Amino acid sequence: MNIENEAKTSHLAKSYVAETPWLDPDAAPFIQIKGLSKQFDDFSAVDCVDLDIYKRELFTILGGSGCGKSTLLRMLAGFETPSNGQIIIDGVDMSNIPAYDRPVNMMFQSYAVFPHMTVEQNISYGLKKDKLHKNDIISRVSEMLELVQLSELAKRKPHQLSGGQRQRVALARALIKQPKVLLLDEPLAALDKKLREQTQFELMNLQYELGITFVVVTHDQEEAMTLSSRVAVMDAGKFIQVGTPTQVYESPSNRFVADFFGTINFFKATVISTNKQSSTIIAELEKTGTQVQGKTDDSFSPGDEVTIAVRPEKISVSQQSPEGDHLTITKGIVEDLAYYGNRSIYRIRSQSGRIIQVSAQNYQRSEQLVLEWDDEVYLSWDSSCNVVLSE
Template sequence: MKSLGSIRRSFEPWNDPNQRPYIAFENITKKFGDFVAVKDLTLHIFQREFFALLGGSGCGKSTLLRMLAGFENPTEGQILLDGENMSGVPPYKRPVNMMFQSYALFPHMSVEKNIAFGLKQDGMAKSEIDDRVNNMLKLVKLDQFGKRKPHQLSGGQRQRVALARSIAKRPKVLLLDEPLGALDKKLREETQFELMDLQQDLGLTFVVVTHDQEEAMTMADRIAVMDVGRIIQIGTPAEIYEAPKSEFVASFIGDINIFRGEVTAVKGGVVDIETPDGMVIRSETPHAHATGEKASFAIRPEKLRVSRTRPEGGINAASGEVWDIGYLGDMTVFHIKLKSGDVVKASLLNAVRTVEDPFSYDEEIWVSFAPDSGVVLSN
């Protein structure tokens, strides 16, 4: 199979039929009265995996996490952890720990005492607790802050304390519920990579719930995109981004342009789609299509080429005028109104500091793309 995107690491237990899932949600349904939060969901997560549950509010992702933690019980189905059925096992007896968005630190306790709290509850010897707390402080780079109270720390430092407390008991699985939501953008980006490195160093299984697509794409080995209590697609970040299986996933992850039309030709893994305004889209596709069926074609803004002259061949090209221009520093985003009236988005990398003849407002230009740069979606 052709590789999609950059290679993160050679870790793909989900593609090995001999690997047993470490966490298994089997036909899980969760109801709150008449409301169905999770619907007959099956999901397998593997040991040492950094897995993300991604979706909008009310999609069921936090409910799924809370059932794994033991704070909620499934209405139907079962949850297995390392082969053991978690049914009836209370939260404090499960080999998991949860880090909440609010951090839930004790304001009257020092950083050291916050980290040590769970260890004391378990009856660990004081010398062992001291060693473990010191190790945790070094791990999250807070060696000099052990005596401080939470209110004396920045938001990023409080986040690290909560993380240290969560992993101090060395759980088999760490659950993170919107862990970076309270941080500013720059600190959130830095912390994402720190979490990835920490997860690798500890060798733990991380399951994170987030509505932030960039956060999931950056940190996770695999992502489950959820909607109305169901999983719509599971895949690596590159698979989710480059090969979405539905218009919902394509639209939810990043920016996307959608062209709709009718299949006019199918030949050897290549399909022609004609839009209502006569534009012909030719695209490679691994899926079977029939002439005359409706089809949608999705392409990312960075995959579009923009030029002043008409591309050769006449396919995969449309003319329009520059409607809006957004300069973002690393790239410039163009909104281009096509002759059909549809507006598409194209993004061009600013690889040099100055452009001799930049595109301007209301200028007539052409957008085009290669046959393998987009994906034909299921309808």
């Protein structure tokens, strides 16, 4: 390797560690949640959770309704008092610090913009409450308007704005006081699908430019995958898995995470043999007798019951028998299909009688569907796509 290439590689490595501080053993967490619980009578909304979030992260807490994610966010903000545990932000214990004195701000799902105020009045509200000098307020509001691309709409009132523009007003108002942490409660839920996708990238770019730590709660899996440096999947008041979106999607820790974080096919199987050196097992799928191979860090023995999980996009569908090593191959009949433009979803009834879902990209322009109802097809996928789950 020449000196120039070595320097580039070194720079990339440093950038990677800098942007993934959880991989750096010497990095100190910016937010520490230790044994945090919230009890409402006999109900545990948040059940003794621990979590480290690092500076400049865009961290997402993902879960369904009632999982405890919003309660956790409210405890970070100081709106709810923990029953037990500790929250530390930038080295300071928040236990006795009220919401108005915490170095955080919160953007609510409803946006809560003042309808009688203009855009610039909404954004400047917090600075005026803090009695900043008028010139400082004008300067900071002008900068923020430019940052969120609302300069030309500064004199408009909320009812004259689109949903996406109101969202940016709420975001600018939350950021104008330069908090150390911004908490976002379902920030994009009120937007339509196309605008939501566009706004996700705007939010990521804004967070990167400002360098503020964002903590987002959402029930939307695609939103969590797009936005997050890391994501925590939450259920029944506990964190089930914490990792990068890729880690959680490709290597779910259990069946709940696999099912909640995207769409997936499950196959019951019985372990036939194991290889500890390569961390692999051979298992036989229920009913079909098909043997599959999968990698796993868990310890299994022959005869153990496992679940083999395969994502729909990992499965190839064709009308000709596929060839290749390490392929799992089964036959089936197209029972249902849906055309989404860029991709098609097929529900295939396999020889065992179970339904297997396949997601196929539509690479070529055509007004004719590649497959039709009742077509006989072959399904195949590589053994590396098998996720082995113990539960």
